[in-house]
Amino acid sequence: MSPREVVIVGYGMAGARLAEEIRRRDPAGEVVSLTVIGEENQQPYNRVLLSTVVAGSMTPDAVRLQGSDWAAEHNVDLRLGVAVSTVDRRMRTVTLDDGSVLGYDALVLATGSRAWVPPVEGLLVDGQLAPGVATFRTLDDCERIVSSARAGAPVAVLGGGLLGLEAARGLAGRGCQVTVVHPVGHLMERQLDPGAGGVLARTLRGLGIHVRLGITASRYLEGDGLKLDDGGHLEADLVVVSAGVKPETTLAAAAGLTVDRGIVVDDALRTSDARVHAIGDCAQHPGTVSGLVQPAWEQAAVLADLLTGADVAARYRGTPVVTRLKARDVDLAALGDVHAEPDDETAEVVCLTDPARGRYAKLVVREDKVAGAILVGAPDAAASITQLFDRGAPVPTDRLALLLGRAMPSGASPAASPADLPGASVVCRCNTVSKAQLVSAWRAGARDVSELASATRATTGCGGCRDTVCGIAEWLASTT
Numbered sequence: 117m118s119p120r121e122v123v124i125v126g127y128g129m130a131g132a133r134l135a136e137e138i139r140r141r142d143p144a145g146e147v148v149s150l151t152v153i154g155e156e157n158q159q160p161y162n163r164v165l166l167s168t169v170v171a172g173s174m175t176p177d178a179v180r181l182q183g184s185d186w187a188a189e190h191n192v193d194l195r196l197g198v199a200v201s202t203v204d205r206r207m208r209t210v211t212l213d214d215g216s217v218l219g220y221d222a223l224v225l226a227t228g229s230r231a232w233v234p235p236v237e238g239l240l241v242d243g244q245l246a247p248g249v250a251t252f253r254t255l256d257d258c259e260r261i262v263s264s265a266r267a268g269a270p271v272a273v274l275g276g277g278l279l280g281l282e283a284a285r286g287l288a289g290r291g292c293q294v295t296v297v298h299p300v301g302h303l304m305e306r307q308l309d310p311g312a313g314g315v316l317a318r319t320l321r322g323l324g325i326h327v328r329l330g331i332t333a334s335r336y337l338e339g340d341g342l343k344l345d346d347g348g349h350l351e352a353d354l355v356v357v358s359a360g361v362k363p364e365t366t367l368a369a370a371a372g373l374t375v376d377r378g379i380v381v382d383d384a385l386r387t388s389d390a391r392v393h394a395i396g397d398c399a400q401h402p403g404t405v406s407g408l409v410q411p412a413w414e415q416a417a418v419l420a421d422l423l424t425g426a427d428v429a430a431r432y433r434g435t436p437v438v439t440r441l442k443a444r445d446v447d448l449a450a451l452g453d454v455h456a457e458p459d460d461e462t463a464e465v466v467c468l469t470d471p472a473r474g475r476y477a478k479l480v481v482r483e484d485k486v487a488g489a490i491l492v493g494a495p496d497a498a499a500s501i502t503q504l505f506d507r508g509a510p511v512p513t514d515r516l517a518l519l520l521g522r523a524m525p526s527g528a529s530p531a532a533s534p535a536d537l538p539g540a541s542v543v544c545r546c547n548t549v550s551k552a553q554l555v556s557a558w559r560a561g562a563r564d565v566s567e568l569a570s571a572t573r574a575t576t577g578c579g580g581c582r583d584t585v586c587g588i589a590e591w592l593a594s595t596t
Contacts, residue, residue, distance in 0.1 A: 119149040122423055123210060123218055125200050125367065126226030127154025129163060130396025130412040132181050134224060135192055137420030145191040147424050151218060152187065153210075157197035159184055161255055162576065164409050167279075167442060169258045170265075171286035176255050181576070203371040205389055222391055222423055225368055225379060229361040229397035231257075234274065238336035239357065248338055252283045252358045264354045267291030272342055272352035274333060276303040278441060280358035281320070285443035287356070288325050295326040295350055297333055297342070307439045307450040311469055312490045315476040316441075316448065319493070322474070323445055363398045376400055383431040385419045393419055403434015410545060411435040438502055438545055449498040451505055452488030456480045463487060466515045477519040484510045496521030506542045543588070544574035544581040551588060558592045565589050 122138070124131045135152050142148050154160075160181040168174040187194035195212070202211045203223065211217050231251035233239055239249050250260045265271060265287055273284045276298030288294045296303075302313025303320075317327045328350075335343040341352035363378035374380045374388040378400030385393045385401075396412040404411045414435050421430035441448040458465045464481040470493075477497055480488035486505040491498040497519050504511060512518050539552035549572045557571035565586055569575045575582045 119145060119147055120221040120423070121219055122148050122150050122222045122224065123220040124150070124152045124224045124226055125210070126224075126228055126396070126398075127152050127156070127160050127194070127196065128226065128228045128396070129160060129181065129409060130228065130416060131224070131226035132160035133413050134226060134395060134416040134419060135187075135190075136182075137416045138424055139190045139192070141420055141424040141426045143190070149193075150191070151193040151195070153198060153200060153212065154194070154196045155199045156254070158255070159186075162409075163253070164442065166252065166255070166258055167282035167286045169255070169286075170252075170261055170283055171289040171444065172262075173289075173444075176258070179255075200367055203367060203392075205371055205392065208391065220391075222393065224419065224423075225387070225392065225394040225398055226396050227364040227367060227394075227398045229363045231357065232360045232362045233357055234333075234359045236274075236333045236336055236342075238338070239355070245357075246336060246338055248353065249336065249355045249357065252279055252356050253361070261287070261354070261356060262290075265290055265292050266353070269293065269353040270295070270341070270351045271354045271356065272297055272333075272350055273356045273358060275358040275360065276300070276327070276329070277306065277358065277360065278304060278439065280356075281316075281441060281446075282443050283356050283358050284320070284325050285323070285446065288323060289444060292354075293326075294324070295328060295352075296320070297328045297331055297344070297350065299330065299332045301330045303327070303329070304441075304450075307454060308490055309455055309478065311467065312450075312454075312476045312478065312492055315469065315471050315474060315492050316446070318471050319446060319474040361397065363400070365398060368394065368398070383433060384422060385415055385432055395419055401432065401434065403432070408435075408437050408439070410437055413547060436505065438505070447491075447493055447495050447498070449491045449502065450489070451502065452486065453480050454478070454488045454490050456488060464515070466519060468516075468519050479511075479515055479519055481511050481515065486511055494519070494521060502545070503541055506545070543584050544572070547573040547576065549574040549581075554585065554588050555592065558589070563589075563593075 138148055162179045162181055165179045198212045198214050200210045201213045209217050209219050231253040251257050269292055271287050271292045271294050273280050273296045276296050284294045284296050302310045303316050332345045333342040334345045342350040365375045365379055368379045369375045379387055379394040379398050381387055381394050381399045381401050385395055387394055395415040415432050418430045418432040421427035438451040456463045456465050467478045469476050475493035477494045478490040489501045541551050543549055543551055553572050557568055562568045562571040574585050
């Protein structure tokens with residue numbers, strides 16, 4: 117029997133991960149003949165780490181997810197620098213903009229999302245970004261930002277969400293005078309409540325980043341800066357737009373698939389056409405928060421099981437996401453229901469705030485389990501609460517001690533003690549890698565962090581677990 121023809125449209129984080137997962141289950145391509153189409157003319161890279169490229173702490177090559185020879189070595193027909201122009205679902209073919217036509221048994225849309233540019237006069241000229249304006253979404257964007265950002269020069273960042281703040285911190289690290297302009301009354305309003313947003317703003321101001329809240333830009337003037345809706349003016353040699361993303365659904369809509377905010381999929385990641393699947397930022401699943409890496413990679417694992425037949429019962433049920441702000445000198449984690457208030461009769465809400473020291477901790481408990489939390493400047497509490505959240509374990513009776521980082525989950529230990537960390541503890545949430553898996557990989561011959569990353573994929577997501585993985589590697593080295 118000939119292998120199934122599977123075509124993946126999109127060679128970003130989700131598409132590349134799916135290709136890896138398929139070849140992990142079907143190394144010789146006996147079950148799946150795989151073609152991957154990438155519109156960008158380069159190897160996939162980790163978008164989560166783009167802020168480190170802007171900051172200068174990592175090079176573009178350091179954030180690559182695959183080497184240039186990966187596809188050839190794994191029997192993958194990789195086509196870069198081309199786009200799919202049409203999908204013919206009746207004939208089960210895709211036509212590329214170079215004129216070639218490919219047949220498929222299963223088609224996967226991993227088209228991701230694109231930066232949204234708000235309707236501010238002057239940001240776009242004839243549909244293109246004006247000189248002095250850059251979005252923050254791709255490696256090309258990073259190159260444009262870095263080439264325009266000069267130490268001491270004023271820079272405006274439009275958007276006080278996760279990506280906007282990471283870009284702002286990276287630019288501040290380059291010596292730029294950064295101002296964040298955010299239309300809402302507090303930062304990261306999706307992940308933080310007003311109290312936490314206020315503490316975060318104060319922390320950023322202490323790092324030299326100005327924050328303007330409840331204000332929008334009304335006009336961009338090239339070489340001058342921004343006119344604000346309160347009548348003020350903000351000088352800016354560079355404007356970085358990080359105001360959100362929109363799922364890339366153009367191809368799906370043109371093919372007649374059901375599209376809402378994204379491409380609607382079920383638990384088998386099927387669209388309204390059972391032969392067409394969608395994963396990552398472009399897909400809309402009821403249990404998914406868009407724009408984060410962990411759901412995309414969990415979806416890739418499920419879909420690889422289904423496409424290769426490794427587990428035909430595999431289903432994606434959603435991802436309980438922990439959001440972390442990846443910015444130097446800022447420790448922030450948010451998870452679950454962050455907006456519950458102390459007067460919520462269905463929950464127990466405990467909150468501590470210490471703005472002067474940049475600390476804010478909020479815990480939401482339902483049925484004696486963590487339902488949500490916000491931790492700013494509280495890494496020990498964040499580690500403990502995240503463990504409880506991951507495991508669905510009962511919360512210690514002394515909630516206050518937990519928020520202060522003094523109470524640990526049953527059988528757990530502080531993150532700074534890898535020797536005592538339970539084997540089942542999840543070290544890398546992006547890839548669901550436990551301490552036990554890292555130990556097993558070490559015993560199998562992975563003897564440093566890079567080899568552990570290759571064997572388990574720990575540290576290859578948001579990078580937030582790298583210090584813990586380093587600690588485990590050092591502990592293992594000291595015991596051999």
